Amino acid sequence: MADLSTEFAGIKSPNPFWLASAPPTDKQYNVERAFEAGWGGVVWKTLGEDPAAVNVSSRYSATYDGFGNVAGFNNIELITDRTLEVNLREIEAVKKSWPDRALVVSLMVPCEEESWKKIVKQVEQTGADGLELNFGCPHGMPERGMGAAVGQVPEYVEMVTRWCKQYSTLPVIVKLTPNITDIRFSARAAHRGNADAVSLINTINSITGIDLDNMVARPIVDGKSTHGGYCGPAVKPIALNMVSEIARDPETKGLPISGIGGISNWRDAAEFISLGAGCVQVCTAAMIYGFRIVSEMKDGLSRWMDSKGYETLTDFQGLAIANTTDWKYLNMNYKVVASIDDEKCIGCGRCYIGCEDTSHQAIKAIAQTDGSNKFEVIEAECVGCNLCQITCPVENCITMVKQDSDKPYMNWTQDPRNPYRDAG
Template sequence: MTIHTPLNEDNARPAGAGANDAASNDHVASYKADLSINFAGIRSPNPFWLASAPPTDKAYNVVRAFEAGWGGVVWKTLGEDPAAVNVSSRYSAHYGPNGEVSGFNNIELITDRSLEINLREITQVKKDWPDRALIVSLMVPCEEEAWKTILPQVEATGCDGIELNFGCPHGMPERGMGAAVGQVPEYVEKVTRWCKTYSSLPVIVKLTPNITDVRLPAQAALRGGADAVSLINTINSITHLDLDRMVAHPVVGGRSTHGGYCGSAVKPIALNMVSEIARTPETANLPISGIGGISNWEDAAEFIALGAGSVQVCTAAMLHGFRIVEEMKDGLGRWMDSKGYQKIDDFTRAAIPNTTDWKHLDMNYQVIARIDQDKCIGCGRCYIACEDTSHQAIMHLAKDNGTARYEVKDADCVGCNLCEITCPVDNCITMEEQDTGKPYMNWMEDPRNPHRAA
């Protein structure tokens, strides 16, 4: 099959050209760091993959992504025929105060294209782009025969691995798939074991965040033989309502439903869940593909430092296009050079030793706020926040010229960081460490803890 696609944006080479054409643009890299990865046996020229979603729905999209420099893609979730049927409309968003999209919601299902067409296109794309990671996302009924049937067909495409979609929170759980499987560790373990039985490909289990403890399905996936996990999938959500019509968005014929929430707003949740798996002894060595609100190289570096071996991007690409990967690669490479990191593995999980449970934090550690008077613009936001909602630790002083001066009352400051967070001027308020003269003492040792260790 021939896939007809246009030339890339600079007309440097024909679409569909492979690794020998320096398709990843590494020949013009402004950094020395090696961004290539080997994730659970899957090689990729860089850690930036497109997540299973609309951007990876067809060959045309995937080829354009590879032309732009993405290291890999997870093809949009395949299922049994007949293909799923989607509704209109499908997306909504949560906006920040300046109108930017901070969270993105969708009620789209898995691929609505036939299995035969998808498999044919995957085969051709992998043939044309042998240096890129191409993982196929799968979702079929929780029946052994269904998995036994589809897995050989997928493996025949020459793809590099499979990702089990156990996270979709809408539409598919009503059919006994997606999050309906991912929320039950026993199901996760069972289906993972089927996949390892009927396929020789690396198996990545995509976990749902719509669960009390994400470590449990991760451990179940490992027991089933999973080669890696990816997380997070989208979070159940309703972004906002039309208060005139009394219906949530997106609106489908006057009604709506909950959908999957993603975008920068979910990043803190995703980082925590990734770190929980990475720092739990049972799963400490389990490869993790990090997903959730990754919009730039710094986001990616944070996920990697907390345990991810690759990162997957969706919303940022949907909002800004595939070329964002150029800045992601360049920024990550330059930062790695500045830190002396030669390869991704040099800082993978580097932040895990410093991530712990609250009970192990030092109760004798103390910081207090410092206001740089040369940078202060006198807006008073720190004072209002502290006076109304915190510890009344900032003084409002009148200056001779009628303006205000704000100073911290050291004795009352508990180092909560609220003033630093509310301040609109970078580095105007900083938190200064205090020498308490006291040794490390955690809560389990603290005499104020009635349940402390003897």
């Protein structure tokens, strides 16, 4: 059976599934119940200086898929609203009771050296395994010069990271904001500051929807609203891209990554790990479905690894990085063409409509004697864009078939059709 144990930035845990810094990790009661359910680690909800933050009501909103499931989750909650003394006492108690689990503490204080020096030393005394610097919170805290206000300035990221490494012996994980043009700049700054690892992504600035009767965004606080932090399955593609950008950047090569963003099942976790993540953090799925989802995550990942012959997580960690490249290096001579399986086709015509109205008019509708239509691909017009396959409601009815070619590999930098192609 596959071994799910992990060592991330020197922090050991029995499996790679950690709860992210959020409401599920805001107190001893929650964290111990999470460990009882089988989570490998937690990142304690962000601590700050006293007096503690004050939250509003209400705090959450969501977007939904066609089946009514939460696709995206928005929150305007701040860091812990409990005193620092209470949090530190509970962290120490939990670590003593659960020595085999990873317990990392998220931190956010003003961008002042003495503030960081003081709090990292206080956390270190609890016996916690590591620190996560919250440079990503997009609401409430940036107005106070913290959270994303730090994470969006690489010089600040590097400076604060250096402070924490100077004053603490614990591993330092820098949590990055996605609300930035290029995630690599922040990651490089954390690396220059001697961070032991980075975690990403934090939540994305968002407004999930408008109450059109009252003309106010959700969540609603006494008739007003504000932008919040977006997470959940909807942000996973963004998170995967940002993880891959850091993993394949020569300047941050080898920097451990904790993957965050829409992880709801074992497959999501495997995808993040395949792009270089050493562990994953979960929040929204736990909030929606409860702590027990980790059992399915662990079981599913273990079974999949067994089926592939992977004995440990490192056996497939980062394997997808080599196959992720810049657009300009993709093979211009590679071609696929759509193929429709008549046996599976239900005649809905969605492929035809999509291709006819918005793509390349590469599918024709052939009227049948019974009044139905048969759909055929016009291979000479098909560019292999995949739109028909995406719109088709029947699994494997439309496949993309590779076309034989005697043309060699040629990327855009070599293509004579590119007026700016690289010389030589």
